[in-house]
Amino acid sequence: MKESEIKKKYNYKINELKNHNKLYFDKSTPKISDKEYDKIKREILDLENKFSFLKSSYSPSNSLGFTPSKNFIKSNHRVKMLSLSNAFNKDDLENFEKKIFNYLNKKVEIEYSVEPKIDGISASLTYKNGLLVLGTSRGDGTTGEEITENLKTIGDIPHQITNNDFPKDIDIRGEVFIKKSDFNNLKNDFANPRNAASGSLRQKNPKETKKIPLNFIAYTYGYFESDKIKKQSDFLSSLKKWGFNTSEHNKVIKTINDLETFHKKFEKDRFDLEYDVDGLVYKINSLELQRRLGFTANSPRWAIAHKFSADSAYSQIKDINIQVGRTGALTPVARIKPVNIGGVVVSNATLHNEDEIIRKDIRIGDTVKIERAGDVIPHVVLVDFKKRKKSSKKFVFPKKCPCGFETTKEFNKVTKKFDAVRRCPDRGFECEKMAVEKIKHFISKEALNIDGLGKKVVEKFWDLKLIRFPQDIFNLDYTQISKLEGWGDLSVSNLKFSIDQSKKVSLDKFLYSIGIRHIGIENAKLLAEYTKSISNFLNFIKNKKINEFLNIDGIGETQINSLKKFFENKSNYKIIEKLSFILDISDLKLNKNGKLLNNTFMFTGKLSNMSRAEAKSLIEENSGSVVSSVNKKLKYLIIGEKPTNRKVEQAKELGIKILSEKDWLNLLN
Numbered sequence: 001m002k003e004s005e006i007k008k009k010y011n012y013k014i015n016e017l018k019n020h021n022k023l024y025f026d027k028s029t030p031k032i033s034d035k036e037y038d039k040i041k042r043e044i045l046d047l048e049n050k051f052s053f054l055k056s057s058y059s060p061s062n063s064l065g066f067t068p069s070k071n072f073i074k075s076n077h078r079v080k081m082l083s084l085s086n087a088f089n090k091d092d093l094e095n096f097e098k099k100i101f102n103y104l105n106k107k108v109e110i111e112y113s114v115e116p117k118i119d120g121i122s123a124s125l126t127y128k129n130g131l132l133v134l135g136t137s138r139g140d141g142t143t144g145e146e147i148t149e150n151l152k153t154i155g156d157i158p159h160q161i162t163n164n165d166f167p168k169d170i171d172i173r174g175e176v177f178i179k180k181s182d183f184n185n186l187k188n189d190f191a192n193p194r195n196a197a198s199g200s201l202r203q204k205n206p207k208e209t210k211k212i213p214l215n216f217i218a219y220t221y222g223y224f225e226s227d228k229i230k231k232q233s234d235f236l237s238s239l240k241k242w243g244f245n246t247s248e249h250n251k252v253i254k255t256i257n258d259l260e261t262f263h264k265k266f267e268k269d270r271f272d273l274e275y276d277v278d279g280l281v282y283k284i285n286s287l288e289l290q291r292r293l294g295f296t297a298n299s300p301r302w303a304i305a306h307k308f309s310a311d312s313a314y315s316q317i318k319d320i321n322i323q324v325g326r327t328g329a330l331t332p333v334a335r336i337k338p339v340n341i342g343g344v345v346v347s348n349a350t351l352h353n354e355d356e357i358i359r360k361d362i363r364i365g366d367t368v369k370i371e372r373a374g375d376v377i378p379h380v381v382l383v384d385f386k387k388r389k390k391s392s393k394k395f396v397f398p399k400k401c402p403c404g405f406e407t408t409k410e411f412n413k414v415t416k417k418f419d420a421v422r423r424c425p426d427r428g429f430e431c432e433k434m435a436v437e438k439i440k441h442f443i444s445k446e447a448l449n450i451d452g453l454g455k456k457v458v459e460k461f462w463d464l465k466l467i468r469f470p471q472d473i474f475n476l477d478y479t480q481i482s483k484l485e486g487w488g489d490l491s492v493s494n495l496k497f498s499i500d501q502s503k504k505v506s507l508d509k510f511l512y513s514i515g516i517r518h519i520g521i522e523n524a525k526l527l528a529e530y531t532k533s534i535s536n537f538l539n540f541i542k543n544k545k546i547n548e549f550l551n552i553d554g555i556g557e558t559q560i561n562s563l564k565k566f567f568e569n570k571s572n573y574k575i576i577e578k579l580s581f582i583l584d585i586s587d588l589k590l591n592k593n594g595k596l597l598n599n600t601f602m603f604t605g606k607l608s609n610m611s612r613a614e615a616k617s618l619i620e621e622n623s624g625s626v627v628s629s630v631n632k633k634l635k636y637l638i639i640g641e642k643p644t645n646r647k648v649e650q651a652k653e654l655g656i657k658i659l660s661e662k663d664w665l666n667l668l669n
Contacts, residue, residue, distance in 0.1 A: 046488025121175030171222030447513030594623025605640030
């Protein structure tokens, strides 16, 4: 290529980067994904590395111009910033409260702290001895970006707090937002108030952030050591006393009926607020109950977001495609004429399954109502039959998977009905559609978390036949990849580094990454705790001892049958065996210093002071383990009200120590 052609290509890329920088960081209205943006940067850097005569002040190799948010210093949250589970109706709220009672093993009088869910950007502020020393974004919930100086430009955030009762060390959490009245002056530069807030906090230069009229409302804490404050509502009052803004609409409400009544009224009045809200947050007001309830893997058990009615719009179905998931589920997806729903352009909507299409009589060419509620995937609510053409034909759901295999519907022994979902049978990696999805799952954030090997890259490598099985990832031909469009020495080097880093993985994450149906993150942890090592796990499979996993409290027939079905296919076992040689799979890190270390427990009968789930959590927190059958490995049988006599007799025969609930609690002090 001639020098003039190289310069022309380079300048084109530089101008492309400048335009996207302005859209992304200045206007906060990106037109391309982060991955596409990074690709442009890589292409510029690759060209500069190859040709020394290329130079530009707008190059990403210079410090001038905007810098992407990933260049901020990363900071781990001392307490995770988890997301909330959602409720959309009264049934969801009643189910939420029922789960609380089940976990506590009794009905208790509950009052809720009710707070508006502001549609802004979450931030965490760390104060030590009254001084603001660190400000971070939410990030992925575990790790955020240090944006202290940007947050200090917000007038609502105190830099120093001198109150005598202010904790010496605390993380204050809240929401950064822009008032509607202020946004009116910025609407030509940003798509919506949330984008304006986001774009401002992502500025590398705090002086740019200061130009935007940002606000901050505080609503909770992260790290905090104090036994003086007993209620969430009291904490909110303390926040106000310490100089933070809190919502004037915070309330304490006791019953589900009253929550529902307040939600309906607030939804009608929300458009009169000076900031955008997309729902209400309900938190158990008692901080002691919050502590007891704790967290699931993704959200607190003691809080829920009650979303407002979904946004909706009408559009036309252009086509219906069938997508195949990693577990073989065939999901119909409507390709619709792009339509704006709640500020988001939607071009696809899920149709759920074959039964839904039949029930709603959805056809290609129909005008349909599309609904999008919160983070829920857009879906088709109904068909406008008045606009249906006379020539339209019923959609016939394919009986075969796109791979050619006959699909099946599983029979549910509980409901005595066939499942609504049609599935391609799991034949290992024979179904190409499933194989690609399995590999995407294998490299996902919750699994091996291989940065730079995203879904689009997996699809591209699959098409080029660089990947067919998970183990192929660790034997990629980097020389061949470097010759592909969009790839250069730097990007290939980064990919190789990420793949090498991913080789060290914990046993629970590895078991989750395999993608066995019904084995999610929590069940993978249970299996890891029980089997201790990958070699032990493989021995259980090889020696056909999967039924022994029924001893694990939390693993049932559904999981056992799923494991058996998965390993009926010998290729699945061989893949895992090969990966066990390639990867450094470490045991799950458990608390080794608890009072119950090396002790096993089993419960029979109803506990009077707590639920089984809470009791199990207490045992595991103190290094013990819970089993679900009486055998020689069991050390203590804990009996509650109306125990199973057979289990008690078995324990006596085996010489297992029997404890009352009180005796067991004494072990824990």
